[in-house]
Amino acid sequence: MKIINVTQGTQQWHALRATKFTASESSAMMGASKYQSRDALLKQKATGEQPEVNSFQEKIFARGHAAEDSARPLVENIIDEELFPATAISDEYDWMLSSFDGITMMEDVVFEHKLFNQDLYERVLANDLEPHYY
Numbered sequence: 001m002k003i004i005n006v007t008q009g010t011q012q013w014h015a016l017r018a019t020k021f022t023a024s025e026s027s028a029m030m031g032a033s034k035y036q037s038r039d040a041l042l043k044q045k046a047t048g049e050q051p052e053v054n055s056f057q058e059k060i061f062a063r064g065h066a067a068e069d070s071a072r073p074l075v076e077n078i079i080d081e082e083l084f085p086a087t088a089i090s091d092e093y094d095w096m097l098s099s100f101d102g103i104t105m106m107e108d109v110v111f112e113h114k115l116f117n118q119d120l121y122e123r124v125l126a127n128d129l130e131p132h133y134y
Contacts, residue, residue: 001088001098001107008085008099009065018048020089020097032131060115068101068113075102075111083111 006013027033028041036051044050053061072083083102090096102111114120123129 001091004087004089004097006087008087013087013099014050016087017097017099018050020095021045023096023098027132027134030131030134032134034132064113064115067115071113072102072111079104079109081105081109083109 004016006016021029025033025036025041028036028038031038033041076083081104083104085099085101086103087097087099090098100110101113103109120133123133
């Protein structure tokens with residue numbers, strides 16, 4: 001993968017995401033997203049029109065980013081390595097992009113963080129994730 005020098009959440013990052021299919025859109029690509037249909041995603045990519053983010057969604061995103069920033073040092077302590085937020089394009093498919101909550105310098109450990117959700121927690125323990133989370 002090729003690490004791209006953009007800061008997550010910036011205008012430049014959003015502009016890059018608009019031109020690629022992203023890992024966070026994979027459930028919509030499969031038709032399994034709770035938030036967006038496959039047809040809506042394809043229309044968005046074809047037209048470049050982005051859905052509006054409302055203030056409620058912005059607050060959820062901000063909570064998630066703050067929790068992620070707080071959890072990263074805990075994970076670093078567990079794995080005894082530093083993690084860096086990163087955005088990367090696939091070496092094989094230049095239309096695929098992923099933003100990582102944390103990745104090691106050797107790119108061999110990836111950290112993904114989610115806000116706590118009791119149902120999701122139980123599904124993770126049971127190794128029974130819904131396709132929405134793939």
